[in-house]
Amino acid sequence: MRYQSHDVDEFAHVRIASYWPRRVSAVGTRVQPSVLSTPSPPPLFSMFRNTYDSDNTVFSPQGRLHQVEYALEAVKQGSAAVGLRSKTHAVLLALKRSTGELASYQQKMIRIDDHVGIAIAGLTSDARVLSNFMRQQAMSSRMTFNRPVPVNRLVSTIADKAQVNTQEYGRRPYGVGFLVIGQDHTGPHLYEFSPSGTSFEYYAISIGARSQSAKTYLEKHYESFADSNLEDLIRHGLHALRETLQQDKELTINNTSIGIIGPKGPHEKVVSEEGSFRILEGEPIDVYLKTMEAKAAPEAAAPPPAVGDEDVQMAE
Amino acid sequence: MDHFPTNWGRPNYNTFDAHATYPLHVHPQPSSSADGVQHTQQPIVTGTSVLALKYKDGIMLAADNLASYGSLARFKGVQRLQAVGDYTIIGASGDMADFQYLQYILDNLIISEEINPQDGHKLGPSEVHEYLSQLLYARRSRMNPLWNSVLVGGFRDGQRFLAYVDLLGTTYKASTLATGYGAYIAQPLLRKAVEGKEDTLTEDEARKIMEDCLRVLFYRDARSINQYQIATISAAGASISGSLKLETSWGFAEGIRGYGGQTQ
Amino acid sequence: MTSIGTGYDLSASTYSPDGRIFQVEYANKAVENSGTAIGLRVKDGIVLAVEKLVHSKLLVPGANRRISTVDRHVGLTTAGLLADGRHITGQARKEAQVFRQWHRTPATLKIIADRLGAYIQMYTLYSSVRPFGVSTIVGGVDKTGPGLYVVEPSGVYYGYHGAAIGKGRQLAKNELEKLNLTELSTREAVFEAARIIYLVHDDAKEKEFELEMSWIGDETNGLHVPVPKDLHDEAEQRAKDALENFE
Numbered sequence: 001m002r003y004q005s006h007d008v009d010e011f012a013h014v015r016i017a018s019y020w021p022r023r024v025s026a027v028g029t030r031v032q033p034s035v036l037s038t039p040s041p042p043p044l045f046s047m048f049r050n051t052y053d054s055d056n057t058v059f060s061p062q063g064r065l066h067q068v069e070y071a072l073e074a075v076k077q078g079s080a081a082v083g084l085r086s087k088t089h090a091v092l093l094a095l096k097r098s099t100g101e102l103a104s105y106q107q108k109m110i111r112i113d114d115h116v117g118i119a120i121a122g123l124t125s126d127a128r129v130l131s132n133f134m135r136q137q138a139m140s141s142r143m144t145f146n147r148p149v150p151v152n153r154l155v156s157t158i159a160d161k162a163q164v165n166t167q168e169y170g171r172r173p174y175g176v177g178f179l180v181i182g183q184d185h186t187g188p189h190l191y192e193f194s195p196s197g198t199s200f201e202y203y204a205i206s207i208g209a210r211s212q213s214a215k216t217y218l219e220k221h222y223e224s225f226a227d228s229n230l231e232d233l234i235r236h237g238l239h240a241l242r243e244t245l246q247q248d249k250e251l252t253i254n255n256t257s258i259g260i261i262g263p264k265g266p267h268e269k270v271v272s273e274e275g276s277f278r279i280l281e282g283e284p285i286d287v288y289l290k291t292m293e294a295k296a297a298p299e300a301a302a303p304p305p306a307v308g309d310e311d312v313q314m315a316e
Numbered sequence: 317m318d319h320f321p322t323n324w325g326r327p328n329y330n331t332f333d334a335h336a337t338y339p340l341h342v343h344p345q346p347s348s349s350a351d352g353v354q355h356t357q358q359p360i361v362t363g364t365s366v367l368a369l370k371y372k373d374g375i376m377l378a379a380d381n382l383a384s385y386g387s388l389a390r391f392k393g394v395q396r397l398q399a400v401g402d403y404t405i406i407g408a409s410g411d412m413a414d415f416q417y418l419q420y421i422l423d424n425l426i427i428s429e430e431i432n433p434q435d436g437h438k439l440g441p442s443e444v445h446e447y448l449s450q451l452l453y454a455r456r457s458r459m460n461p462l463w464n465s466v467l468v469g470g471f472r473d474g475q476r477f478l479a480y481v482d483l484l485g486t487t488y489k490a491s492t493l494a495t496g497y498g499a500y501i502a503q504p505l506l507r508k509a510v511e512g513k514e515d516t517l518t519e520d521e522a523r524k525i526m527e528d529c530l531r532v533l534f535y536r537d538a539r540s541i542n543q544y545q546i547a548t549i550s551a552a553g554a555s556i557s558g559s560l561k562l563e564t565s566w567g568f569a570e571g572i573r574g575y576g577g578q579t580q
Numbered sequence: 581m582t583s584i585g586t587g588y589d590l591s592a593s594t595y596s597p598d599g600r601i602f603q604v605e606y607a608n609k610a611v612e613n614s615g616t617a618i619g620l621r622v623k624d625g626i627v628l629a630v631e632k633l634v635h636s637k638l639l640v641p642g643a644n645r646r647i648s649t650v651d652r653h654v655g656l657t658t659a660g661l662l663a664d665g666r667h668i669t670g671q672a673r674k675e676a677q678v679f680r681q682w683h684r685t686p687a688t689l690k691i692i693a694d695r696l697g698a699y700i701q702m703y704t705l706y707s708s709v710r711p712f713g714v715s716t717i718v719g720g721v722d723k724t725g726p727g728l729y730v731v732e733p734s735g736v737y738y739g740y741h742g743a744a745i746g747k748g749r750q751l752a753k754n755e756l757e758k759l760n761l762t763e764l765s766t767r768e769a770v771f772e773a774a775r776i777i778y779l780v781h782d783d784a785k786e787k788e789f790e791l792e793m794s795w796i797g798d799e800t801n802g803l804h805v806p807v808p809k810d811l812h813d814e815a816e817q818r819a820k821d822a823l824e825n826f827e
Contacts (some may be wrong), residue, residue, distance in 0.1 A: 051590065058591070061584050061602075063609025065661075065713075146446040150437040152643075160670060163663035169708035184824040186436055197663025201643035202636070215638070222638055354805060420684070431652050432673055434806070 046203045057169045067173060068166050071195040074175035078121030080208035080239050080244035081108060083179040083190045084218065086228045089262030089275075090188040091182035092119040094238040095208075095244060096255045109259045113138035115148045115183050115279035121208030122176035122195075130158050130174065151182030155191045155199040163197030173197075177207040181261050183275070190264055203242045206240060213243035230265035234288045242295070244310060254285050355460040355550035359365055361398045364539040366407035366497025367529055368467045368478055369506055370491040370514040371522035373543050374550030375478050377407045378526040380534075381559055389541060399546045399554040401426050403472040404441040405547045406448075409495040410464035410483065418462060421451070441470020441477035442550075445487070453485025458569035465495035471549045476514075481493035494529075497537045502529040519548065591707040597804035601712055604704050607660075607733035610713030614659040615735035615789065616749055616780050617646070619717040619755070620773055621728035621741050625766040625797020627807075628657050629773035631748065634788040647794045647806075651676040651686055655794050658718045659746035660714030660733075668716050671699055689720050689727030693737045701735025715745040720804060721796050734761050748780030755779060766797030774815035775822050791816055795813040 016270075052058050053066030060066060081094040094108035109119050116138060122126040137157050141149035158178070165171045175247045178193040192207060193199045204222045206214035217240040225233060237258075242251055258280040264271035267287045271278065318324065361383050368377040383391040396415070397407045400422045408415040425447065430438050439447075447469040458561050461483040462564050470477040477491045491514045492506035509525045510517065517525075526546055534540045542562035588594055589602030596602060615633040619626060630646045631693060646665070647657040650672040658665030679687035704711045710731045711767040719728040730745060731737040742756030755776045764772065770793060777791055793807040793815070807815070 051585070051587075055590075057708065059603055059606035059610065059710060061589065061606055061609065063606050063611070063613060063713060065710075144447055144450050145439070145443040147443050150433075150435065152435055153433060153437070156666070157662065160666055163667050165661065167703075167710055167712075184437065196661075197666070201640040202638045203640055204638050205636075215636075218638060219636075239765065279626075424680070427651065427677070428673070431647055435650055 027267070038114050042056070045124055049221050053237050053303070054210055056166055056171065056173060061145065066194075068196050069175035070287075071175050072177075075122040075177035075195065075207055076211070078123075078176070078208045080107070080206055080211050080214060080241060081107075081119035081121050082204075082214050082218070082240045082244075083119065083192075084204035084208040084213075084222070084225050084233055084237055085181065085188050086230075086233050086262075087226050088188065089230050089233055089260065090183065091230070091233050091237055091261075092117065092179055092257075092259035093234070093241045094119045094121075094250070094257045094259075095241055097190055097254070100203070101116055105254060110256050111226050111277050112180075113142075113148060113180075114272070114274065114276040115261070116154060117279070119179045119259060119263065120176055121211075121269060123174070124176070126174045126176040127178070130161070130176065130178070133161065134158060143146070148184060150184050150186075151189045151191065152181065152201070154182070155180050155193055158193055159197050160200040162195055164249055166195075177209060179205065180293055181259065183261050198284070200216045204236075204240075206244070208244070210244040213298055214240040217243050229261070230262065231288070231291060232265070233289050234260075235293075238288060242292070251289060251292070253289065254287070256285055258282050258285050258288065328469070330378070336419065356463060359463040361412045362539065363394065363409045363415070364537055365494055365496040365500050365502060365533055366396065366409050366465070366467050367498055367506065367526060368407065368469050368493045368515075369475050369510045369525065370478055371510075371517040371519060371521060372515055372554075373519060374471040374548060375405070375476055376489075376519070376522045376526060377405055377467060377469050377547045377549075378530060378544055379407045379409070380530065380541050382542040382543070383412045384539045387538065392541060392543065395556075397556050398422075398544055399547075400444050401430060401439045402553065403432060403438070403549070404444045404468060404470040404477075405549045405554050405556065406444070406469070407467045407547070408464045409494075409498075413465050414462040415448060418448070418451075418464065418466070420424065422448075440472040441468055441479075444468055444470070445477070445479045445481060449481040449485055449487045452481055452483055456484050467493050467495060469547075470551050471551060471554055474551070497539070498529070498533055501533055501536050505529050505532065528561065529567065530566060534562055534564060587710065591711070592711055593757040595706040596624075601704065601734075604734050606714075607711040607713045610804040611660040611733065611745060612747060612749075612811055614661075614746040615778065616744060616746040616752055617648075617657045617659045617717055618745075618773060618776055619657075619719045619728045619743040620739065620756070620759075620761060620764070621726045622717065622761050622769045622797075624726070625721050625769075625795060625800070626655070626726050626728050627769040627773045627793065628655050628717060628719055629777050629791065629793045630657050630659075630745065631746070632790040632792050633786060633795045634790055636722055637788070641790060644790060647792055649794075649804045650718065651680075651720075653686060653722060653796060653802055653804060654689065654692060654718060655720060656716060656718045658714040658716045660712070661702050663794045664712045664714045665716075667714060668696065668700070670713055672716075675699075683686045686722065688724055689718060689729060690724075690739070692720075693718055693727075693729035693731055693739075696731045697735045697737040699735075699775045700731055700733065704734060713816060717743050717745060719796070722800050725781050726796075729731060744776075748782070751780045752776050766795050766799060767811070770795060770811060771815045771818055774812075774819040778816075778819035778823050779826070791819075796802075 024303045044280050046164035052060035079095040079097045083092045094109050096105035098105045111117050112134045134154055137154055143149055162174050165173045174197040180191040182189055191199050191201050204218040204225055221236055261277050262275045329431050363383055366379040377397055379396040381394050382389055383394040398403050398419055452462055463483050465482040469481050481487045491512045494503040530544050533540050542564055543559050546557045592603040593692050615631040617630040619628050627648050632646050637687040648669045650656050656669055656672055658668055675692055700712050703709050710803055716731040728740050729737050730743045739763045744752035759772055795807050796804045
């Protein structure tokens with residue numbers, strides 16, 4: 001059985017954590033630094049905006065959780081990922097970074113199960129922990145019910161996991177955001193997961209650095225996505241992803257990943273009958289890059305500031 | 317045997333610290349698994365055969381209403397067929413207490429998988445069957461089985477589903493299934509009547525086959541009773557009949573010679 | 581709040597000199613910034629309704645629900661931090677299930693509210709956790725009839741005939757007080773709930789919103805389910821009409 005909550009001491013973690021001494025001195029340091037007999041080190045917290053932001057167990061007087069909001073900033077440090085869906089397909093597109101000419105490009109997409117895949121932005125190591133958990137959930141569903149896990153429930157499980165990290169001392173919120181695409185008997189889906197512990201279903205969405213520019217593109221065109229074919233959907237995705245590029249950069253077969261769920265497209269060679277999740281990288285995406293149209297008026301649309309212009313609040 | 321009469325009728329020193337010597341080195345030990353643990357060795361209150369078959373519109377299941385305590389016909393109004401969600405009906409033979417526990421587990425399962433999320437991802441018969449087989453196999457692997465044989469019948473998305481799972485976690489599928497004594501007595505009759513006709517048998521014909529098999533079982537199975545229920549699961553959904561009475565005739569009994577008290 | 585910044589407001593395990601726990605008060609602030617949620621307890625059932633603020637037009641309408649089902653006969657909605665709301669929903673489901681495990685009978689609303697209150701209160705005791713940034717409305721019909729409770733971030737809970745939490749709660753409460761709740765049918769309450777949500781939504785300041793409603797009553801066979809689409813649409817239309825006449 002899943003729940004046995006009254007058979008175990010659910011609050012053991014709370015009580016044990018509250019005995020930790022560090023916390024006491026931390027409060028003392030903040031409150032009355034002069035009381036400390038030892039010369040106090042340069043107060044670390046002075047580099048922060050305020051005293052309510054160094055700990056995820058503290059609400060600000062406005063009822064905000066600054067640590068969670070900073071975690072959302074970590075997502076924006078990652079390169080952008082875009083997701084969109086039609087009635088038949090869901091696709092992910094992501095921009096891969098490379099640390100130098102001799103280095104390979106980063107991994108931005110992870111397969112969870114035949115019917116689910118994700119794109120990530122933020123701390124890759126956090127993404128590996130969470131995606132591993134998602135894989136276990138997916139396998140568990142196949143084991144106990146002989147059924148692919150419903151995509152919405154899979155996303156909810158990691159959202160619930162992330163919520164705990166926003167509430168308990170000694171943890172930090174996850175520093176990674178996901179775009180999750182998947183299909184089940186209710187069709188293809190696209191979800192966004194964020195470190196605040198929320199998940200939302202979207203027609204189209206973007207995360208990561210300069211994702212607001214991609215969002216603006218998507219908002220302008222999303223009404224046509226539902227009836228788009230796979231090629232059009234990918235082209236829209238590439239156009240949106242292009243908006244997140246720095247000036248003088250462009251999408252290439254090296255820095256772009258495409259993830260697809262849904263029936264085989266005309267440019268694809270081998271795809272399972274169910275239209276399982278697949279990641280396209282390198283040569284196979286060239287044909288899609290070539291379908292892109294030149295930007296209308298690059299000068300007219302001024303690129304927005306690199307950071308700090310986006311809604312950084314924990315969704316209420 | 318304790319040979320000290322003064323100890324007779326008093327708590328054993330091994331279980332009761334009469335002189336409050338704790339924490340001296342000898343103190344009562346609760347019986348622990350070091351002595352060995354005994355799990356279920358046999359079912360206690362039992363239900364007998366469950367029958368099921370495929371027919372044109374779906375699946376039909378049947379079971380009588382008796383729960384026996386050994387050879388005693390202990391409870392005569394027990395329902396052994398149960399709907400699970402919108403697409404599945406299960407029927408259980410074996411230990412009725414374990415079956416009641418299974419019903420509780422499955423009720424919780426429906427709440428957590430269907431009532432709570434309300435997202436349209438409902439459990440079909442194959443999911444319920446897989447879950448049950450995992451549960452029963454896990455229990456037997458812990459040497460603590462739930463002592464049942466369960467038939468899982470269902471209908472979803474135009475597909476009929478009929479499968480078996482038992483206390484060992486054994487599973488199989490067939491177009492006719494029977495548990496317990498019915499596996500010997502009724503299954504051959506069911507196969508003869510159903511196999512090859514799964515797509516043409518009407519509900520009325522299927523019902524007639526079931527009644528015939530139940531009647532034979534009532535004549536032959538000393539743990540059966542002539543009250544039964546029939547359940548159908550089809551595109552129209554699940555339906556379980558009320559308790560029905562078998563028509564039987566015992567006129568032939570007068571002609572039987574050579575048993576019991578008759579003296580010719 | 582003159583005590584802000586004095587250091588007595590950094591932990592749930594710290595009282596201020598005048599006996600307040602600021603962290604719990606700050607948690608209430610998170611609730612006050614949220615979209616409004618209301619609950620109506622009427623003759624034969626309850627109705628829950630929320631003003632679901634839509635932060636992007638790219639969101640799939642109707643997905644991302646704010647009202648959830650705890651047990652067959654119990655519905656729940658929260659105002660405040662969304663993720664905390666999901667945590668509370670999960671805990672309420674556990675409580676309902678554990679009660680069923682021990683007693684083999686569904687829990688009453690009072691019991692679920694009581695246990696949720698106890699759970700939430702524990703998060704106001706320790707510096708190692710923060711309080712929940714949500715207020716919770718639980719409603720349902722049990723063997724004692726309809727029940728409606730609100731559990732606050734402090735863990736305190738009260739029963740209500742009509743309850744409102746979130747940004748527009750004051751205006752919503754005023755409207756609820758005008759209703760003769762004990763005489764209304766659940767169907768009538770659906771129309772009132774929709775009207776109130778539309779009334780309290782501040783068009784000028786707020787983003788777009790979606791009306792989300794659920795009910796339990798004679799018409800739903802005692803089950804907590806979303807209000808059916810035709811009734812929902814009718815209630816929404818009437819609410820819009822009422823708003824125009826109001827202005």
